[in-house]
Amino acid sequence: MPKFVMLSTLGPEGSARLSENPERLREVSGEVEAMGVKVLAQYALLGNWDFINILEAPDEQTMMKVATTLSARGTLKTLTMAAVDVEDFINSLKG
Secondary structure (H helix, E strand, O other), rough: OEEEEEEEEHHHHHHHHHOOOOHHHHHHHHHHHOOOOOOEEEEEEOOOEEEEEEEOOOHHHHHHHHHHHHHHOEEHHHEEEEOOOOOHHHHHOOO
């Protein structure tokens, strides 16, 4: 299945929700998985982005639905990119 990297940054409301309920991170991961996307890894970051998620989705449309649904809440902004395994990338250059 295709893999994606999603960077996200919280807005003021998202930061307030997280401060009140840190378990909200796990709840959102469950919501994402209910939309058909598997959360492979999740990390909190320092810098311009607050979180990075490594995700596996059946296709780009499913990933777009997840990104749009999360962003529509108004609590965060995301940047989602397709990720290709380095071995697969090397093989694509050979053929």
